Amino acid sequence: MTKPVLFVTHKLPQAVESRASRDYITRLTPDNTSWATNGAETARLASEIGAAGILCVPGDRLDSACINALPPSVKIIATFSVGFDHIDIVAAKARGIVVTNTPGVLSFAVAECALMLMLTAARRTGEADRSVRAGKWSTQIAGVTLENKKLGILGFGRIGQKLASIVRGFPMEIHYRNPERVPSELEQGAIYHDNDAAFLQTIDFLSMHLPDMEGTRKWLNAARLDMMKRGAIVVNTGRGSAVDDTALIAALKSGHIRAAGLDVFDGEPKVNPAYLTLENVTLLPHIGSATIETRDAIGYKALDNIDAVLLKRTAPPDRVV
């Protein structure tokens, strides 16, 4: 039987690439040397190579125009991520294209990244690192501690809950805000808030884990930042669209927000240039899930999903539509 063609929009980890090429003709582009940069190109290349499946990443925009332009050979879009806001799932459903994601396997890595950003922002390690590189030995760089502080987790799904379970080892009180209260066994002692004001007025650290959707865009705006304690710290490893950058930049400049750690940006890979001028913000290029172990696990999970649809191995475990 001829192997189905799998259009891979970005380079895969070596172990995942080896497994993929066992069962599929994997193609980046027709000449297999580079990758697509936008939705129109993705659709054009998928047609050119007769793709049966597309393995994409959050940086790809598979909007309705792209999905409607895909050739009928495409049966599945499998994203190498838990987030699937970059794919128009309504358009995919209308075309009968299965969409899958990779929940679970990256929760620890992203939660770990959130904790790392909390520590980095609190202890000013970015500034300290830059001082050593600049030949200065700035021992006066003093941060704040996590000890006896209150952490607020915004979005208490898999990743938010994983962060709570890691932080339970710290002397911190954990609070959370979520559309609804989770069952008590998943709360792990975290305190639920059913309104933004009480939540934001209580916490010293805000860790954001919101998906990009109607109702979450620009969630952290000037009004909500004003509700926060002076000197609070903001960390975002969810989606950049949940932050009103202009408002956060103003709060970082005034010192109302002491520091921020951002792994995700509205319109990434573009970053609001004002962030680049601020010492009290740590900027990462969306590497929340980027550990070698996790990237392999994400790749295997994405391939399990593709195998289920294209090779009819098992029911796709992570079907979104």
Ligand code: DGY
């Ligand atoms: C995802 O997989 O959606 C996350 O953004 C990884 O950081």
